[in-house]
Amino acid sequence: MAVCVHAHCYQPPREDPATGEVPAEETAAPFHDWNARITEECYRPLAAARITDDGAASEEVVNLYGLLDFNVAPTLGLWLDRFAPDVAAAMASGDRSSCERFGGHGGAISHPWVHAILPLTSVRDRTTLVRWGIAEFEHRFGRRPEGMWLPETAIDAATLETLAAHGISFTIVAPHQVATTDGSPRPVDEPLSIRLASGRSISVFVYDGALAHGVAFGGLLADGERLAAEIVGGAEEGHGRLRSFATDAETFGHHHVFGEMGLAWALRRVEATGHEVVPYAAWLARVGPGTRGAVVDGTSWSCAHGLERWRSDCGCRAGFGSDPDQHWRTPLREAIDWTVERFAELTDEHAGTSLVDAWMARDAWVDVLTGRRSMADWVDEQVRSGGESDRAVAWMEAHRHLLMAQSSCAWFFDDADGHETRIGMRWARSAIDRLRDLTGIDLSPGWEERIAPMWSGETVSPRRPSGSS
Ligand SMILES: [Zn+2]
Incomplete structure (x- = not known):
């Protein structure tokens, strides 16, 4: 079995438009602002997560950006370049290492320039946000992106057309956002191929909703052994060939203190038990675009009412x-x-x-x-x-x-x-x-x-x- 964990790294554009500087945010104290605070609690720990065994003399420090599938919104990436260049560099080197292991299919995927709900933007703005996001990715990671994260996984056919027209081959959605054309159960273990009106196609990966929920809200990160068991155990219960989940990166370390340690421990455990930790892009290259499916237009991962x-x-x-x-x-x-x-x-x-x-x-x-x-x-x-x-x-x-x-x-x-x-x-x-x-x-x-x-x-x-x- 293969396992893929996707982390969405995002902060809003906190800069004062007049000065380009982030004003002090008192609620982030003792840090100057929330970008600085969440970098310290999450983005930097993810670059150097400690794996310790009770009683073991040594500990391993792992750059999780080399194991994760992840995206970095440009509004955050450009801030990291200025204020935490070591973290930006760890993200880039993590992607390089997964590219090396998986024949050029790295763990980083692109993100539109702004975290906008793309189905609600004008066609022109959507196009610019996608083009700027791709260009920023190329600048940051030194290669073309294969996938693009959609903010809030907000999706519709027009948005998928924009991605496909710009050479993006996949995105990631929640289980309720897809349907199969023949009414069969929605697979969570393989990509679905979406045929678009233009004749182009794009694949969507459907992450495991229960696992994502367990990690974000169910306390799974507190116990790496239990998390590994949940991931691998799912396969033994017939979950198939790829088990994946997606969540906000801030889940690891910011929302759940030391969450990055639980995640690192679990992924090492998954590998030690003979399973493979892969990026979505590598899996897509291996299994192909998937069976034919359809997305449910105007849906997202964080509003049960669609895009409301x-x-x-x-x-x-x-x-x-x-x-x-x-x-x-x-x-x-x-x-x-x-x-x-x-x-x-x-x-x-x-x-x-x-x-x-x-x-x-x-x-x-x-x-x-x-x-x-x-x-x-x-x-x-x-x-x-x-x-x-x-x-x-x-x-x-x-x-x-x-x-x-x-x-x-x-x-x-x-x-x-x-x-x-x-x-x-x-x-x-x-x-x-x-x-x-x-x-x-x-x-x-x-x-x-x-x-x-x-x-x-x-x-x-x-x-x-x-x-x-
Ligand atoms: Zn709602």
Whole structure:
């Protein structure tokens, strides 16, 4: 049997848009901010997890990034580059080591530039987020990504089309997100091949929901022996050839102290009992794209109602907020959607004096953001002759800020005034300010009018989904 454990490493864009620096976050004390705190509690311990046997004289220290399947959201990766370069390097070397063991199929998979619910974004923004995510992955890991993590595993056919069109061959979903075409039970031990309307195909891996739940909430990490037994025991009960689960990386060490030690112990135990720990990409290369299946459009791993958690008061909540309901999610989603739409119109109307093609320029901007190309090269290629390069750059920054504003955590928690919600709104207001400087057109009144109901106390009836485009 083979075992695959996927860890999703993510933090929101905590930077102040004006300065690019993360302001002090008092709740993260004694650390400066939550990025620093969770790095210390989780991302760094995962790079050097200790495996100790009671009574043994020696202990092994293992870089779990070389055993795990994992993704690193660019908003976190770029922060690690600056403030914890040793951790970023351990992630890259972990991927290199799994590439070496599995014929180039490493454990790292890509992540869109921003942790946005891709089925709820505009087609243009979704495309840019995927392209920027792939470019950032190439920069970080020095190879093309084979898989891409979808934030909140939020999925629909249009999103899968975008991934497939960009050469992504698989993603990962929860069990309730797939169906087989002939009504047979949904396999959790092999990939499913999804045939798309374009004629392209993409595979999805379905992780074991019970195992993921046991690790995140059932105390399995407290006892590496028990975790190993659960993983391997499942196979003996007929779970088949691949046993996998996916969870937030923060589960290991942040939510569960020393969780990385329990995980490391369990994976070594799994290997010692003759099983293999593999990346999804290596398994896909070995078994092929899988049997034909279908995804359930508009579903995610963290909202039982589909995608409602990111646009309405569906009842999903974290449970530690003070707002009695989450009706504020609808006006916030509508305000963002309206801003995105107006941004696109104003870009088409105004950016042409600076840029040859604003949308192509935007897709290429990621190379400047990651340092893969120089600003001068980008200007040469994208700025219209006679156009001002400062203005061209200001257009890119305005767009980047509006992409940041679409981070899903703005809607995820309970309170309209919650920390993550304020982070998202800070990016949106910054984008609007930059657009005003560029065009003289101020979207602030429209924005403020649309978000005002967030604090009205009235329940806003949920807008029905308008689809993904
Ligand atoms: Zn929900």
